[in-house]
Amino acid sequence: MRILVINAGSSSVKLSVFDMPSGEQRFEHEMEKIASVEEAVAAIPALLREKNAAQVDAVGHRVAHGGMKFRDAVTLNAEVMADIKDCVPLAPLHNPPAIAGIAIAAETWPGVPQIAVFDTAFHQAMPARATTYAVPERWRDAGVRRYGFHGTSHQYMMERVAAELAMPASQFRLISCHLGNGASVCAINRGVSVDTSMGMTALEGLVMGTRSGDVDPGVFAYLNRTQALSPAEVEDALYHRSGLAALSGIGNDLRDIERRAAQKDARAELAIDVYAYRARKYIGAYAAAMGGVEALSFTAGIGENSALMRRRICEGLECLGIVLDHDANAAVKLEGFEAPQIQTADSRVKVLVTRTREQWMIARETHRLLSG
Ligand code: AMP
Numbered sequence: 001m002r003i004l005v006i007n008a009g010s011s012s013v014k015l016s017v018f019d020m021p022s023g024e025q026r027f028e029h030e031m032e033k034i035a036s037v038e039e040a041v042a043a044i045p046a047l048l049r050e051k052n053a054a055q056v057d058a059v060g061h062r063v064a065h066g067g068m069k070f071r072d073a074v075t076l077n078a079e080v081m082a083d084i085k086d087c088v089p090l091a092p093l094h095n096p097p098a099i100a101g102i103a104i105a106a107e108t109w110p111g112v113p114q115i116a117v118f119d120t121a122f123h124q125a126m127p128a129r130a131t132t133y134a135v136p137e138r139w140r141d142a143g144v145r146r147y148g149f150h151g152t153s154h155q156y157m158m159e160r161v162a163a164e165l166a167m168p169a170s171q172f173r174l175i176s177c178h179l180g181n182g183a184s185v186c187a188i189n190r191g192v193s194v195d196t197s198m199g200m201t202a203l204e205g206l207v208m209g210t211r212s213g214d215v216d217p218g219v220f221a222y223l224n225r226t227q228a229l230s231p232a233e234v235e236d237a238l239y240h241r242s243g244l245a246a247l248s249g250i251g252n253d254l255r256d257i258e259r260r261a262a263q264k265d266a267r268a269e270l271a272i273d274v275y276a277y278r279a280r281k282y283i284g285a286y287a288a289a290m291g292g293v294e295a296l297s298f299t300a301g302i303g304e305n306s307a308l309m310r311r312r313i314c315e316g317l318e319c320l321g322i323v324l325d326h327d328a329n330a331a332v333k334l335e336g337f338e339a340p341q342i343q344t345a346d347s348r349v350k351v352l353v354t355r356t357r358e359q360w361m362i363a364r365e366t367h368r369l370l371s372g
Contacts, residue, residue, distance in 0.1 A: 001370065002026070002055060003363040004048070004109075006041065007062040008101035010093050013040040016359040017053045020367035023360060027053045037097040041104040058113045059105045060366035062358065064094030064149060064202070066118030073121070073365040076102060076114040084116065090143065090201065093239065115366040122151030123186075123193045130195040130289075146204075148196035150178045152365075153356040154186040155193075157297045160354050164339040165295065172294040175286045177279060178356065179309070180300030181209035181252060185279065187286035195289050197282050203238055206282065207275045209252030212242035214278070247271035254302050254309065276312035283313070287320050296322055296349055297339075299356040304334055310342070314351070321348030 001021075007014040013034060017027040029047060034040040048054040061076070067087040074080055081102065088095045098116075106114055131146045133139075157176040162169040169191035176186045183206040186196040197205025197213075206213045215238065223229040229237075245252040248271040250260060260268035287293040302309050307330045314324045328342040332353050339354035 001057045001367055002053070003058050003060055003366050004044075004056040004105075005060045005062070005359045005362045005366070006044070006101050006105060007359060007362070008037050008041060008097040010037075010097055013037060013044075013097075013101070014359065015044060015047070016363070017048070017051075017056065018360060018363040020363055021371075023364070025360070027051045028359075037100040038104060041101045042108075044105075045108055056109060056112060058115060058366050058370055059109060060115045060117055060362040061098055061102050061105070062119065062152070062362055063098045063116045064119045065091035065147065066116075066120045067143065067147070068145075070116075070118045070121055071124040073115055073117045073369050075369065076106070076116055080116065090147070094202065113370055115369055117152060117362045117365045119149045119151050120147045122155045123148030123196055125192050126194055126196070133200070144200060146196075146199040148184070148186070148193065149198045149202050150182070150184045150186070150196075151193070152358045152361045153178045153299065154184075154188065154196070156357050156361050157299055157354070158188050158191065160337070160339055161295050161297050161350075161352055164341070164352060164354075165350060173290045173292055174295045174297060175283050175293050176297050176299070177283070177303050177313070178300045179206070179279070179298065179303035179306075182211070183208045183213075183279075183300070183302070185282040185286060187289050189290045195286060203235075205278075207247070207271075207278050208243045210240050210243045210245045212238045212246075244271050244275060247274055254306055258306070258308055272309070272312060276309060276315070279313045280316060283317060283322075284320065293320060293322075293349055295352065297352045297354065299354055304332075304353060304355055307332060310351075310353070322351060323347035323349075324351060 003018050003020050005016045013031045015029045018025050031040045065087040069083050154176045158169050158174055161174055174188040178184050184196055184198045187194050203211055220231055220234050223234050248257045249267050250256050257268045257271050261272055298310055310329055314322055323344045325342055325344045332340055334355050337355055339352045341350055341352055343351040
């Protein structure tokens with residue numbers, strides 16, 4: 001079965017074509033800095049024709065927010081589309097491009113099954129103590145709760161770590177760190193996501209490229225009173241003008257920040273320090289939440305490539321049995337889907353680094369759903 005995977009975001013569209021169940025990738029392409037999702041998706045058939053990959057049997061779409069409704073991937077129809085549209089207020093940046101991508105794909109490949117795979121689905125098993133904000137009941141009834149994101153990536157990490165340790169996921173506790181431009185940590189207790197750092201929206205938790213992660217919610221009223229900023233203006237700044245970019249003053253790319261920090265630039269050093277400290281706090285919290293941890297994994301742009309950040313995050317975690325082998329950490333250079341271990345021989349916790357495979361997971365889920 002040939003499956004086209006479309007991952008339509010606000011500024012880029014990622015495409016892949018896989019033959020399933022072999023998992024062989026036929027085609028991959030990323031359109032960056034796009035003017036409109038509609039135009040980018042409309043250009044897909046010509047791109048596929050060029051590569052002799054225009055004939056597809058199914059299309060899998062990444063959808064960021066599935067709200068309370070979706071615990072699993074689902075075949076798209078009018079009812080499901082309406083439910084995904086209902087989630088737009090929860091993911092105003094992320095769901096609209098996916099919806100546009102789905103609409104165009106349905107026009108382009110009529111009669112070909114379209115499947116939605118949700119970033120929130122893996123976290124639907126989280127217990128109420130992790131999903132509940134202590135806010136008025138009426139707000140909770142209106143959907144104010146924690147959902148979590150990057151579920152496809154965290155689930156893949158769980159499976160990849162299980163394969164590498166030759167142990168079923170039901171036998172270990174994993175803390176999975178997805179550290180890209182968006183970033184989250186997930187506590188996976190014996191195969192089940194029990195907590196994750198992103199909450200109702202993709203703003204909570206870790207410091208990210210341009211997102212603040214955790215801030216005191218009192219910031220909204222304070223800035224309104226003292227600087228006449230509206231909630232929408234504060235929200236926009238927390239999404240787009242915060243995080244590593246705001247702290248460093250030089251942008252959201254950690255490579256540039258690391259270069260400046262090496263020259264003792266104080267803002268770059270602070271950015272790295274705040275980022276690592278926040279991640280370390282979450283790892284400590286999740287070890288406590290699960291009553292222990294056997295494995296820690298790093299993935300996505302920063303997790304896969306920055307030995308410095310992995311080292312800074314793990315500093316002080318020796319008390320949890322997490323001891324990095326600094327040489328092994330510095331030597332990581334991922335080429336494929338290998339998952340090197342970077343802990344010392346006497347570290348109680350295994351520490352792994354590997355590439356995430358969200359596109360492949362979406363193809364796999366699409367194939368699984370369609371083959372019953
Ligand atoms: P992602 O969203 O997973 O593509 O991650 C993108 C981010 O990863 C970039 O903005 C960089 O901050 C970071 N990144 C990528 N490569 C490196 C590297 N070699 N060293 C440090 N950070 C990196």
